[in-house]
Amino acid sequence: MFPVVMPTYARADLAFERGEGAYLFTADGRRYLDFAAGVAVNALGHCHPRLVKALTAQAAKVWHTSNLYRVAGQESVAAKLVERSFADTVFFCNSGAEALECSIKMARRHHFAAGNPQRYRIICAEGAFHGRTLATVAAGGQKKHLEGFAPAVDGFDHVPYGNLNALRASITEETAAILVEPVQGEGGIVPGDPDYLRRLRATADEFGLLLIFDEVQTGMGRTGTLFAHEQAGIAPDIMGVAKGLGGGFPVGACLATTKAASGMVPGTHGSTFGGNPLAMAVAGEVLDIMAEPGFLEHVQAMAALLRSKVEDTAARFPGVVEEVRGLGLMLGIKPRMPNTEMVARLAEGGLLTVGAGDNIVRLLPPLIINDAQVDEAVGILARAFDEVK
Ligand SMILES: *Cc1c(COP(=O)(O)O)cnc(C)c1O
Numbered sequence: 001m002f003p004v005v006m007p008t009y010a011r012a013d014l015a016f017e018r019g020e021g022a023y024l025f026t027a028d029g030r031r032y033l034d035f036a037a038g039v040a041v042n043a044l045g046h047c048h049p050r051l052v053k054a055l056t057a058q059a060a061k062v063w064h065t066s067n068l069y070r071v072a073g074q075e076s077v078a079a080k081l082v083e084r085s086f087a088d089t090v091f092f093c094n095s096g097a098e099a100l101e102c103s104i105k106m107a108r109r110h111h112f113a114a115g116n117p118q119r120y121r122i123i124c125a126e127g128a129f130h131g132r133t134l135a136t137v138a139a140g141g142q143k144k145h146l147e148g149f150a151p152a153v154d155g156f157d158h159v160p161y162g163n164l165n166a167l168r169a170s171i172t173e174e175t176a177a178i179l180v181e182p183v184q185g186e187g188g189i190v191p192g193d194p195d196y197l198r199r200l201r202a203t204a205d206e207f208g209l210l211l212i213f214d215e216v217q218t219g220m221g222r223t224g225t226l227f228a229h230e231q232a233g234i235a236p237d238i239m240g241v242a243k244g245l246g247g248g249f250p251v252g253a254c255l256a257t258t259k260a261a262s263g264m265v266p267g268t269h270g271s272t273f274g275g276n277p278l279a280m281a282v283a284g285e286v287l288d289i290m291a292e293p294g295f296l297e298h299v300q301a302m303a304a305l306l307r308s309k310v311e312d313t314a315a316r317f318p319g320v321v322e323e324v325r326g327l328g329l330m331l332g333i334k335p336r337m338p339n340t341e342m343v344a345r346l347a348e349g350g351l352l353t354v355g356a357g358d359n360i361v362r363l364l365p366p367l368i369i370n371d372a373q374v375d376e377a378v379g380i381l382a383r384a385f386d387e388v389k
Helices: 049-059 072-083 096-113 134-140 164-169 194-207 228-232 277-291 295-316 339-348 371-388
Strands: 016-020 023-026 031-034 089-093 121-125 156-159 175-180 210-214 238-241 252-256 321-327 330-335 354-356 360-363
Touching (some): 089 096, 096 210, 096 238, 096 252, 121 134, 164 194, 175 194, 194 210, 295 321, 295 330, 295 371, 330 339, 339 354, 339 360
Parallel strands (some): 175 210
Antiparallel strands (some): 016 023, 023 031, 089 252, 330 360, 354 360
16 A cells, blocks of 8 residues: 555654754654754754743644734834845745755746846756755755656756855856755765855855855854855855744745845745744744854764764774864764665764765754754764674
């Protein structure tokens, strides 16, 4: 019989009943240190008391009214995002793919509104990941995500990530925008060089293109700054965020400058659930917590500690680990065995991690981890490396 839950995922045979901070617990009481964090979603860990309070307080007031009416939570969360970013305006949605769909539509619409509807193509990077809708799999350009879903949505050109010359050579009269992740996540934790990101900005300006950053995974403090691109000292025109924004409650957002959003007038885009009061209550609290003094400094300190300890451990097992790379609390370990086997072994040892492209094992801990939890994770890594060496 076909499984009642459609079998589109290769799931581990694990189910969690409860979470607390950086830990998850199974029904039979086994405890796991969660360095998967729901794939970079549970930025503040599980059941953060302030998020539980924000959600339950809103749940007792009103859950959903739709975008037929003003939503106070949208106005306050948008104001917070605008205050802390390059953006002037925000569209709320429910996921990363939707944040990117909005980004793509906005870029096309911007040129349409400027009288250049022929400018609709977007230059993307090889190895990219932008979601699983028809447009975002086309933007990602990965064969394995496109197979069987032809015809692919038109309008996406792909060049090697990090190669500015190839990107410049692919610009035509039809190019509307450049879309990249500041650190490729699903592609295998590939950090973009800050200089590359700065040159993308300069190239976009030179050719009148919009620069779109997909910060769905890198955003919300993950790399040690609220958004990863801040570290390159430049800003995009459009940015998609999701994952960490709701700390586990589904929410996404597309941020833009007034200029980039110039074509987005009433009727051009929408979402029934986007910016729902429950999502806004949680996202507002997430942003408040991340704005508190010392929050991002803590992320930076934990990132430096984890990085150095993982590197030291990896250096002790050169036959097991080929490379350690990443930015902030977005770390990739490249084992010399299949990453799926390493992820399974680490889970057996009590540490949850996530696979990624290029045979990478991703460490994406909650941003609230402490020194002891870094040590605990590194201990589990060391035992697993020792077992397979
Ligand atoms: C996860 C992810 C997405 C897709 O987000 P969904 O919420 O799964 O639609 C898009 N871009 C990047 C960089 C991601 O990591």
